[in-house]
Amino acid sequence: MPRYTIIFKGEVAPGFDRDRVQRNLEALFRGRGRAAAKLFTGQPVVLKSGLDAAAVRQYQRALANAGARCEIQPDQTPDGFPGAVTGPVSASPPLCASTVKRLLCPQCGFDQPESDACVRCGIVFAKYQAVSSRDREAAAGPPLPKRRLPSGFWRAIRIAALMLVLVVVAGQNWLAKARSTDWDAPLTVGIYPINADDSAAAERFIQTLDPRSFEPITAFVRQEARRYGLLLDDPFQIRLAPEVRTLPPSAPADPNPLAVIWWSLKLRCWAWRADTLVGDSPDIQMFVLYHEPRSGQRLKDSLGLQKGLLGVVYAYADADNTARDNVVIAHELLHTVGATDKYDPASGLPVFPHGFARPDQDPLYPQQAAEIMAARIPLAIHDTRMPPSLQFTLIGPQTATEIRWIP
Secondary structure (H helix, E strand, O other): OOOEEEEEEEEEOOOOOHHHHHHHHHHHOOOOHHHHHHHHOOOOEEEEEEEOHHHHHHHHHHHHHHOEEEEEEEOOOOOOOOOEOOOOOOOOOOOOOOOOOEEEOOOOOOEEEOOOEOOOOOOEHHHHHHHHHHHHHHHHOOOOOOOOOOHHHHHHHHHHHHHHHHHHHHHHHHHHHHHHOOOOOOEEEEEEEEEOOOOHHHHHHHHHOOHHHHHHHHHHHHHHHHHOOOOOOOOEEEEEOOOEOOOOOOOOOOOOHHHHHHHHHHHHHHHHHOOOOOOOOOOEEEEEEEEOOOOOOOOOOOEEEOOOOEEEEEEEOOHHHHHHHHHHHHHHHHHOOOOOOOEOOOOOOEOOOOOEOOOOOOOOOOOOOEEOOOOOEEEEOOEEEOOOOHHHEEOOHHHHHHOOOOO
């Protein structure tokens, strides 16, 4: 591919004077003033060499716009600026169209190669555009404020959405309560074991569980249902689910109503996702969190929710505690079908008479069994003990009424 050299001999185009052309060349060469002054010595000077036709067109037009006349010859000298030419200058060869980016001066309209300043009027494009932008903003005046919906509107939307969720949940709870306490068919109970402390002992214990581990609960409820004349052989049918690998969300430290509602919704969502039973989902979910027994250890309080038909039981991963764990599971299971606690939350003592298995016993103390929803055997006014198994518990008339076994 042929290469060309651009030659300048100090000639200016008609309509331009030398000082103006020198200023234009200084702007074109971006402040290289001394080099621009040396172009007017009367001797041919190499502006650029080693250029292809497209690049030559760019330089030729830029110099013409600046008022400088240049000549083109085939490339015979090394690239340099400025430099002397020792050979003859020939006529310009035919050139192709330039592909170099060009721009028009926003002030004088002069067409020139892309640069920082205009070679004709001398304005610096960045400063000119900044001043023009400020002038346009001043003429337009202050910007109009954006229209925003009042904050009360979005608050009302959030409240309405929350109310809709609560209405739907309340409707589901009412239907679940009505269906779970009509006792026309057994309720399926899923037992979901969880290794709560991630201990090897709890893991080994969970592997030993089978449906027979919870048969005492079924037998206890069956016996009590017959005592109240319920026409249903087994009110509960227990199924053991595979181990659950995630923990339920913790109850809120601040038991304000909104926090409790939000936690209840999260717990139900977690329970739905944690269902590991194959086949139909159970009517009631009981999640049993097993812990390795340790000296002085006290577990969290278990809970059973009628709204959601689920319970969370904290238990010991030890065969010696299985019978007592079943007492706690049965207690929370009855909570899910409407039974209330029959003990004083402050002292933990059974409340007379509904918290006593035999409130008409004379003398009243010591009792031989516990009302299941009191979960303690009263031995004296301020002395109780936990029943060792479900054989030492019964369902009192008040609890039977709450779960709709009797009118």
